[in-house]
Every structure is written in structure tokens, then in C-alpha cells.
Amino acid sequence: MAAAPELGVRVWRGGASGQFREYAVPRRESQTVLDVVMHIQREIDATLAYRYACRVGMCGSCAMMVNGVARWTCRTHVDAVAREGRLEVAPLRNLPVLRDLATDLSVFFDRWERALGRFRGTRTRRDDFERVAPQSPARRAADAGIECIGCGVCHASCDVVAQNPDYLGPAALNRAWTLLNDERDAARAERLRAVAGDAGCHACHTQMGCTERCPKRIAPTASIAGLKRELARAWWKGEL
Ligand code: SF4
Numbered sequence: 001m002a003a004a005p006e007l008g009v010r011v012w013r014g015g016a017s018g019q020f021r022e023y024a025v026p027r028r029e030s031q032t033v034l035d036v037v038m039h040i041q042r043e044i045d046a047t048l049a050y051r052y053a054c055r056v057g058m059c060g061s062c063a064m065m066v067n068g069v070a071r072w073t074c075r076t077h078v079d080a081v082a083r084e085g086r087l088e089v090a091p092l093r094n095l096p097v098l099r100d101l102a103t104d105l106s107v108f109f110d111r112w113e114r115a116l117g118r119f120r121g122t123r124t125r126r127d128d129f130e131r132v133a134p135q136s137p138a139r140r141a142a143d144a145g146i147e148c149i150g151c152g153v154c155h156a157s158c159d160v161v162a163q164n165p166d167y168l169g170p171a172a173l174n175r176a177w178t179l180l181n182d183e184r185d186a187a188r189a190e191r192l193r194a195v196a197g198d199a200g201c202h203a204c205h206t207q208m209g210c211t212e213r214c215p216k217r218i219a220p221t222a223s224i225a226g227l228k229r230e231l232a233r234a235w236w237k238g239e240l
Pocket residue numbers: 147148149150151152153154155170171174213214215216217218220
């Protein structure tokens with residue numbers, strides 16, 4: 001089927017109480033949603049605010065709502081998501097809107113802080129490298145979630161995040177799970193306490209929205225289930 005010569009694009013403009021504005025963008029072969037947004041900003045309205053950096057699916061900064069679904073826009077082809085030659089592009093759900101397509105990601109990364117999303121080692125630069133067996137179950141569990149690019153797609157796709165503003169959310173909990181499985185990490189009990197409670201892993205309803213949408217094919221739902229298991233085990237053993 002020949003591509004339509006123009007795409008009708010509705011783009012969110014303004015802050016939380018902004019509105020959609022309509023643009024006509026020429027269709028091109030292999031065009032991504034980010035290409036469309038960049039065309040609008042470069043050729044039609046230079047004031048459009050949005051974020052991107054790598055354009056190759058590495059940095060995680062280009063995520064937006066595209067026809068109501070959270071996606072990494074640099075790797076999303078228009079052909080795959082346009083409906084009858086139309087696109088609607090909006091800021092990521094579940095985050096405060098700064099302006100246009102740019103959201104306040106401090107809300108997202110604050111949750112990583114609360115989930116102790118930073119490695120805490122014990123060795124100094126003078127110590128030898130610690131060797132972790134590549135095939136050990138813990139290493140494999142850590143590796144399964146380590147490629148997270150912090151794009152926020154899972155966060156925007158989670159209904160529990162939408163209903164419970166305190167919930168740590170799938171990305172922060174996935175990060176906590178990778179660290180919990182890192183044999184070099186020295187904050188196990190503290191980390192487990194950080195992901196317990198009403199705002200932690202037990203708030204997850206296992207609806208899988210995060211896992212279905214993650215562009216890196218990570219399964220935060222499985223990571224969260226792992227945290228629940230580890231917490232139960234730790235309580236049973238009296239570790240907490
Ligand atoms: S888990 Fe996936 S969707 Fe969530 S922030 Fe990481 S890469 Fe993005």
C-alpha cells in the first residue's frame with residue numbers, strides 16, 4: 001500500500017492544562033515517531049519542547065504516549081502505529097508535564113532513590129575484581145533486568161502508579177531486584193526493607209502492563225514477584 005503523502009498529527013502543547021494542536025507532516029519511508037516530532041520542531045514550530053539524545057534505543061529519553069500507548073519514539077515506526085494516517089503524540093502518562101512533550105522525570109528517579117537503586121559495594125579501587133559466575137542463578141536473575149534504559153514506559157503503563165502516587169513502580173522495583181541479585185552488593189536487608197510496605201512490591205496487582213510494554217523486553221512483573229518471594233523468605237528467617 002502506498003504511503004499517504006501527509007500524516008495528520010495531534011501534539012500536546014502546554015503544561016498539564018494544555019491542549020492538542022494539529023500539524024501536517026510529510027510521510028517518509030521508514031519514518032519514526034521521533035522523526036515526526038523533530039520535523040514539527042525543526043520545520044513548523046521551533047518552540048515545541050521534547051527530549052531525545054541517542055536516536056538508537058540506548059538513552060531512554062524519547063518516550064512519549066503515541067495514540068494512547070507509551071513507546072520509545074526513536075524505535076517506533078509510524079507505519080506500525082498510525083491509525084488511518086493519523087498520530088496523537090502526548091507526554092508520558094503518570095508524570096507531571098513540564099511543557100509540551102517533556103515531563104518531570106525527577107518524580108520517576110526519586111522512586112529509584114527510595115528503592116535504593118544504587119549499587120553499594122564493599123571493595124575499594126585497590127582490591128582485586130570480584131568474580132561472579134556468569135551462569136549462577138543470581139547472576140542470571142540480575143542480568144535479566146540489567147538492560148533497563150530508564151525510559152519510563154513501564155511507569156506510564158502501570159495503573160497502580162496512576163492510582164497510588166507513592167507506589168515505587170515497576171522500573172524502581174526491577175532495579176532493586178537486579179541489585180538484590182548482585183552478589184557484590186552489601187545492602188540486602190536495607191534494600192528489602194525499602195521495597196516492602198504499601199508503596200512497595202506488594203502493591204503490584206500483577207497486571208503485566210509494564211512487561212507487555214517494556215521496549216527492552218524486561219519483565220518487571222517477574223522482578224516484583226521475585227522481591228515478594230525474597231521478602232517472605234527474609235521474614236520467615238527473621239532477617240528483617
Ligand atoms: S523496565 Fe523497561 S520500560 Fe521500564 S524503564 Fe526500564 S527499559 Fe523502560
